[in-house]
Amino acid sequence: MSKKGQIVAALLAPHPPHIVYAENPPQNEPTAECGWEVLRWGYERLRRDLEAVDYDTIVILSPHWQTYIGTHFLGVEHFKSLSVDPIFPNLFRFHYDLHVDVDLAESIEAEARSAGLVTKMMRNPDFRVDYGTIVSCHMTRPEWDKPIVGISSNRSEAFYNPEVMQEQAIALGRATRDAIERSGKRVLLISSNSLSHRHFTTESDVPEDMSNEHITNHHQYLWDMQAIEMLRNGRTREFIDIMPEFTEHAVGETDSGALSWLISALDFPSYNAELYAYGTVIGTGNAVIGWFPTVEVN
Numbered sequence: 001m002s003k004k005g006q007i008v009a010a011l012l013a014p015h016p017p018h019i020v021y022a023e024n025p026p027q028n029e030p031t032a033e034c035g036w037e038v039l040r041w042g043y044e045r046l047r048r049d050l051e052a053v054d055y056d057t058i059v060i061l062s063p064h065w066q067t068y069i070g071t072h073f074l075g076v077e078h079f080k081s082l083s084v085d086p087i088f089p090n091l092f093r094f095h096y097d098l099h100v101d102v103d104l105a106e107s108i109e110a111e112a113r114s115a116g117l118v119t120k121m122m123r124n125p126d127f128r129v130d131y132g133t134i135v136s137c138h139m140t141r142p143e144w145d146k147p148i149v150g151i152s153s154n155r156s157e158a159f160y161n162p163e164v165m166q167e168q169a170i171a172l173g174r175a176t177r178d179a180i181e182r183s184g185k186r187v188l189l190i191s192s193n194s195l196s197h198r199h200f201t202t203e204s205d206v207p208e209d210m211s212n213e214h215i216t217n218h219h220q221y222l223w224d225m226q227a228i229e230m231l232r233n234g235r236t237r238e239f240i241d242i243m244p245e246f247t248e249h250a251v252g253e254t255d256s257g258a259l260s261w262l263i264s265a266l267d268f269p270s271y272n273a274e275l276y277a278y279g280t281v282i283g284t285g286n287a288v289i290g291w292f293p294t295v296e297v298n
Helices: 017-023 037-050 102-114 131-140 162-183 218-232 236-249 258-265
Strands: 006-012 057-067 071-074 078-084 093-099 119-122 148-154 186-191 274-281 284-291
Touching (some): 102 148, 186 258, 236 258
Parallel strands (some): 057 148
16 A cells, blocks of 8 residues: 655745845845744744654745746746846846656646546646746755756735635645645645735835834734734634635735635645744745644654
Protein backbone atom coordinates (compact mmCIF):
# COMPACT_ATOMS: atom_id res chain seq x y z
CA MET A 1 0.00 0.00 0.00
CA SER A 2 1.46 3.39 -0.99
CA LYS A 3 2.26 6.00 1.63
CA LYS A 4 -0.36 8.70 2.14
CA GLY A 5 0.84 12.19 1.35
CA GLN A 6 0.22 15.08 3.69
CA ILE A 7 0.40 18.82 4.16
CA VAL A 8 3.11 19.16 6.80
CA ALA A 9 3.02 22.97 7.07
CA ALA A 10 1.17 25.91 5.55
CA LEU A 11 2.00 29.59 5.42
CA LEU A 12 0.46 32.97 4.87
CA ALA A 13 3.57 34.45 3.24
CA PRO A 14 3.10 37.96 1.82
CA HIS A 15 5.10 39.02 -1.20
CA PRO A 16 5.93 42.76 -1.24
CA PRO A 17 9.05 43.02 -3.45
CA HIS A 18 10.43 45.53 -0.95
CA ILE A 19 11.38 42.80 1.51
CA VAL A 20 13.52 40.97 -1.05
CA TYR A 21 15.05 44.31 -2.02
CA ALA A 22 15.94 44.95 1.62
CA GLU A 23 17.45 41.45 1.98
CA ASN A 24 20.00 42.13 -0.80
CA PRO A 25 20.15 38.58 -2.18
CA PRO A 26 22.60 38.01 -5.05
CA GLN A 27 19.72 37.32 -7.48
CA ASN A 28 18.30 40.85 -7.15
CA GLU A 29 20.05 43.67 -9.00
CA PRO A 30 19.07 46.71 -6.84
CA THR A 31 20.58 47.01 -3.36
CA ALA A 32 19.14 48.54 -0.19
CA GLU A 33 20.54 49.92 3.05
CA CYS A 34 17.89 48.34 5.30
CA GLY A 35 14.12 48.32 5.68
CA TRP A 36 10.98 46.40 6.72
CA GLU A 37 12.92 44.55 9.42
CA VAL A 38 9.86 43.35 11.36
CA LEU A 39 8.64 41.34 8.38
CA ARG A 40 12.11 40.17 7.37
CA TRP A 41 12.96 39.03 10.89
CA GLY A 42 9.58 37.29 11.07
CA TYR A 43 10.51 35.34 7.94
CA GLU A 44 13.83 34.46 9.62
CA ARG A 45 12.00 32.91 12.58
CA LEU A 46 9.69 31.09 10.19
CA ARG A 47 12.63 29.61 8.30
CA ARG A 48 14.15 28.44 11.56
CA ASP A 49 10.96 26.57 12.47
CA LEU A 50 10.71 25.07 8.99
CA GLU A 51 14.11 23.45 9.54
CA ALA A 52 12.26 20.96 11.77
CA VAL A 53 9.84 20.06 8.96
CA ASP A 54 10.71 17.58 6.22
CA TYR A 55 8.92 18.39 2.96
CA ASP A 56 9.32 17.49 -0.70
CA THR A 57 7.49 20.22 -2.57
CA ILE A 58 6.14 23.76 -2.14
CA VAL A 59 2.64 24.39 -3.50
CA ILE A 60 1.87 28.10 -3.85
CA LEU A 61 -1.09 30.18 -5.04
CA SER A 62 -0.19 33.74 -6.04
CA PRO A 63 -2.46 36.77 -6.64
CA HIS A 64 -0.10 38.02 -9.35
CA TRP A 65 -0.55 35.14 -11.74
CA GLN A 66 -4.01 36.22 -12.76
CA THR A 67 -6.09 34.05 -15.08
CA TYR A 68 -9.58 34.98 -16.12
CA ILE A 69 -10.67 31.65 -17.58
CA GLY A 70 -10.12 29.01 -14.93
CA THR A 71 -7.24 28.09 -12.65
CA HIS A 72 -3.88 27.38 -14.30
CA PHE A 73 -0.90 25.34 -13.08
CA LEU A 74 2.78 25.57 -14.03
CA GLY A 75 3.45 22.58 -16.25
CA VAL A 76 7.09 22.99 -17.31
CA GLU A 77 9.91 21.42 -15.30
CA HIS A 78 12.32 24.37 -15.25
CA PHE A 79 12.05 28.16 -15.49
CA LYS A 80 14.98 30.57 -15.60
CA SER A 81 14.57 34.24 -16.40
CA LEU A 82 14.48 37.81 -15.06
CA SER A 83 11.44 39.04 -13.12
CA VAL A 84 10.94 42.83 -13.08
CA ASP A 85 8.24 44.30 -10.89
CA PRO A 86 6.01 46.49 -13.10
CA ILE A 87 5.41 49.08 -10.36
CA PHE A 88 8.77 48.94 -8.57
CA PRO A 89 11.40 48.15 -11.23
CA ASN A 90 13.79 50.26 -9.15
CA LEU A 91 13.50 47.69 -6.33
CA PHE A 92 12.93 44.28 -7.91
CA ARG A 93 14.87 42.88 -10.87
CA PHE A 94 15.30 39.29 -9.78
CA HIS A 95 17.10 36.52 -11.67
CA TYR A 96 15.19 33.35 -10.80
CA ASP A 97 16.01 29.71 -11.48
CA LEU A 98 13.36 27.28 -10.26
CA HIS A 99 12.09 23.76 -10.76
CA VAL A 100 8.50 22.58 -10.89
CA ASP A 101 6.98 19.36 -9.55
CA VAL A 102 5.02 18.74 -12.73
CA ASP A 103 3.66 15.37 -11.57
CA LEU A 104 2.01 16.90 -8.52
CA ALA A 105 0.80 19.91 -10.53
CA GLU A 106 -0.90 17.59 -13.01
CA SER A 107 -2.47 15.59 -10.19
CA ILE A 108 -3.93 18.69 -8.54
CA GLU A 109 -5.17 19.98 -11.90
CA ALA A 110 -6.88 16.67 -12.67
CA GLU A 111 -8.48 16.53 -9.24
CA ALA A 112 -9.75 20.10 -9.55
CA ARG A 113 -11.12 19.40 -13.03
CA SER A 114 -12.91 16.30 -11.72
CA ALA A 115 -14.48 18.52 -9.03
CA GLY A 116 -16.03 20.68 -11.76
CA LEU A 117 -13.53 23.55 -11.81
CA VAL A 118 -12.22 25.01 -15.06
CA THR A 119 -8.47 24.27 -15.21
CA LYS A 120 -5.50 24.32 -17.57
CA MET A 121 -1.86 23.25 -17.48
CA MET A 122 0.54 26.04 -18.51
CA ARG A 123 3.04 24.47 -20.95
CA ASN A 124 4.81 27.56 -22.34
CA PRO A 125 8.56 27.22 -21.56
CA ASP A 126 9.02 30.99 -22.04
CA PHE A 127 6.38 31.88 -19.47
CA ARG A 128 7.62 34.51 -16.99
CA VAL A 129 6.85 33.41 -13.44
CA ASP A 130 5.08 36.13 -11.45
CA TYR A 131 6.87 38.08 -8.74
CA GLY A 132 4.40 37.04 -6.02
CA THR A 133 5.42 33.41 -6.44
CA ILE A 134 9.09 34.38 -6.54
CA VAL A 135 9.07 36.66 -3.47
CA SER A 136 7.11 34.30 -1.22
CA CYS A 137 9.21 31.30 -2.25
CA HIS A 138 12.46 33.21 -1.82
CA MET A 139 11.58 34.54 1.63
CA THR A 140 10.46 31.06 2.69
CA ARG A 141 13.25 29.02 1.11
CA PRO A 142 16.06 31.25 -0.24
CA GLU A 143 18.12 28.16 -1.12
CA TRP A 144 15.68 27.40 -3.97
CA ASP A 145 16.38 23.69 -3.49
CA LYS A 146 12.76 22.49 -3.44
CA PRO A 147 10.49 22.12 -6.49
CA ILE A 148 7.29 24.13 -6.54
CA VAL A 149 3.76 23.82 -7.86
CA GLY A 150 2.57 27.24 -9.01
CA ILE A 151 -1.19 27.89 -9.06
CA SER A 152 -2.86 30.92 -10.63
CA SER A 153 -5.51 33.16 -9.12
CA ASN A 154 -8.79 32.66 -10.94
CA ARG A 155 -10.20 36.17 -10.75
CA SER A 156 -13.78 35.13 -10.14
CA GLU A 157 -14.06 37.96 -7.59
CA ALA A 158 -13.57 40.42 -10.45
CA PHE A 159 -16.10 38.76 -12.76
CA TYR A 160 -18.63 37.86 -10.06
CA ASN A 161 -18.18 38.65 -6.37
CA PRO A 162 -16.19 37.54 -3.29
CA GLU A 163 -18.72 34.81 -2.51
CA VAL A 164 -18.13 33.10 -5.86
CA MET A 165 -14.36 33.52 -5.42
CA GLN A 166 -14.55 31.87 -2.03
CA GLU A 167 -16.71 28.98 -3.21
CA GLN A 168 -14.25 28.16 -6.01
CA ALA A 169 -11.19 28.62 -3.77
CA ILE A 170 -12.62 26.24 -1.17
CA ALA A 171 -13.30 23.62 -3.86
CA LEU A 172 -9.74 24.06 -5.15
CA GLY A 173 -8.43 23.60 -1.60
CA ARG A 174 -10.25 20.29 -1.22
CA ALA A 175 -8.91 19.12 -4.59
CA THR A 176 -5.38 20.16 -3.60
CA ARG A 177 -5.57 18.21 -0.34
CA ASP A 178 -6.95 15.10 -2.03
CA ALA A 179 -4.25 15.15 -4.72
CA ILE A 180 -1.48 15.62 -2.14
CA GLU A 181 -2.76 12.71 -0.06
CA ARG A 182 -2.74 10.43 -3.09
CA SER A 183 0.72 11.61 -4.16
CA GLY A 184 2.53 10.23 -1.12
CA LYS A 185 4.46 13.51 -0.86
CA ARG A 186 5.06 15.83 2.09
CA VAL A 187 4.03 19.31 1.04
CA LEU A 188 4.40 22.89 2.24
CA LEU A 189 1.50 25.13 1.19
CA ILE A 190 1.92 28.87 0.68
CA SER A 191 -0.81 31.48 0.38
CA SER A 192 1.09 34.40 -1.14
CA ASN A 193 -0.85 37.49 -0.20
CA SER A 194 -1.14 40.52 2.03
CA LEU A 195 -4.18 41.13 4.22
CA SER A 196 -5.37 44.74 3.75
CA HIS A 197 -4.03 46.04 0.49
CA ARG A 198 -4.64 49.76 -0.01
CA HIS A 199 -1.35 51.21 -1.26
CA PHE A 200 0.25 54.59 -0.91
CA THR A 201 0.09 56.45 -4.23
CA THR A 202 3.59 57.92 -4.02
CA GLU A 203 7.00 56.54 -3.05
CA SER A 204 9.52 58.31 -0.81
CA ASP A 205 12.84 59.43 -2.26
CA VAL A 206 14.56 56.69 -0.25
CA PRO A 207 12.22 53.66 -0.45
CA GLU A 208 13.72 52.02 2.66
CA ASP A 209 13.17 55.13 4.82
CA MET A 210 11.03 53.57 7.54
CA SER A 211 9.99 56.95 8.95
CA ASN A 212 7.52 57.07 6.04
CA GLU A 213 6.10 53.57 6.58
CA HIS A 214 2.69 53.04 8.20
CA ILE A 215 -0.70 51.50 7.52
CA THR A 216 -2.80 53.48 5.04
CA ASN A 217 -5.66 53.98 7.47
CA HIS A 218 -6.88 52.85 10.88
CA HIS A 219 -9.98 51.24 9.39
CA GLN A 220 -8.00 48.64 7.47
CA TYR A 221 -5.69 48.12 10.47
CA LEU A 222 -8.71 47.11 12.57
CA TRP A 223 -9.74 44.60 9.90
CA ASP A 224 -6.22 43.17 9.86
CA MET A 225 -6.21 42.77 13.64
CA GLN A 226 -9.55 40.97 13.56
CA ALA A 227 -8.29 38.60 10.85
CA ILE A 228 -5.07 37.85 12.72
CA GLU A 229 -6.88 37.24 15.99
CA MET A 230 -9.17 34.70 14.34
CA LEU A 231 -6.36 32.91 12.50
CA ARG A 232 -4.07 32.77 15.53
CA ASN A 233 -6.81 31.22 17.64
CA GLY A 234 -8.07 28.57 15.25
CA ARG A 235 -11.28 30.38 14.32
CA THR A 236 -10.82 29.70 10.63
CA ARG A 237 -14.45 28.84 9.89
CA GLU A 238 -15.52 32.17 11.40
CA PHE A 239 -12.90 33.94 9.33
CA ILE A 240 -14.12 32.24 6.16
CA ASP A 241 -17.62 33.45 7.05
CA ILE A 242 -16.48 37.08 7.17
CA MET A 243 -13.98 36.77 4.31
CA PRO A 244 -16.22 38.51 1.73
CA GLU A 245 -16.69 41.48 4.08
CA PHE A 246 -13.00 41.56 4.94
CA THR A 247 -12.06 41.47 1.26
CA GLU A 248 -14.38 44.34 0.41
CA HIS A 249 -13.81 46.67 3.38
CA ALA A 250 -10.07 46.10 3.86
CA VAL A 251 -9.45 46.13 0.09
CA GLY A 252 -7.96 42.75 0.89
CA GLU A 253 -5.59 40.84 -1.34
CA THR A 254 -7.68 37.91 -0.18
CA ASP A 255 -9.66 38.68 -3.36
CA SER A 256 -7.20 36.28 -5.01
CA GLY A 257 -8.71 33.30 -3.19
CA ALA A 258 -5.27 32.24 -1.93
CA LEU A 259 -6.05 32.31 1.79
CA SER A 260 -9.45 30.66 1.37
CA TRP A 261 -7.73 27.94 -0.68
CA LEU A 262 -5.13 27.35 2.02
CA ILE A 263 -7.66 27.20 4.87
CA SER A 264 -9.79 24.75 2.89
CA ALA A 265 -6.77 22.58 2.03
CA LEU A 266 -6.01 22.40 5.77
CA ASP A 267 -9.65 21.39 6.36
CA PHE A 268 -10.42 24.52 8.40
CA PRO A 269 -7.86 24.10 11.21
CA SER A 270 -9.10 24.73 14.75
CA TYR A 271 -5.62 24.67 16.28
CA ASN A 272 -3.64 27.86 16.87
CA ALA A 273 -1.50 29.31 14.11
CA GLU A 274 1.92 30.86 14.75
CA LEU A 275 2.18 34.60 14.08
CA TYR A 276 5.74 35.49 13.09
CA ALA A 277 5.24 39.12 12.10
CA TYR A 278 2.83 41.85 11.14
CA GLY A 279 4.10 44.87 9.29
CA THR A 280 3.21 47.43 6.67
CA VAL A 281 4.70 47.88 3.22
CA ILE A 282 3.70 51.03 1.30
CA GLY A 283 0.58 51.11 3.45
CA THR A 284 -0.51 47.49 3.03
CA GLY A 285 -0.96 45.14 5.99
CA ASN A 286 1.17 41.99 5.88
CA ALA A 287 1.15 39.03 8.26
CA VAL A 288 3.57 36.11 8.23
CA ILE A 289 1.65 33.17 9.76
CA GLY A 290 2.37 29.44 9.97
CA TRP A 291 0.21 26.36 10.51
CA PHE A 292 1.94 23.14 11.54
CA PRO A 293 -0.51 20.22 11.47
CA THR A 294 2.08 17.57 12.39
CA VAL A 295 4.90 19.44 14.12
CA GLU A 296 5.10 21.12 17.52
CA VAL A 297 6.77 24.55 17.20
CA ASN A 298 8.63 25.89 20.25
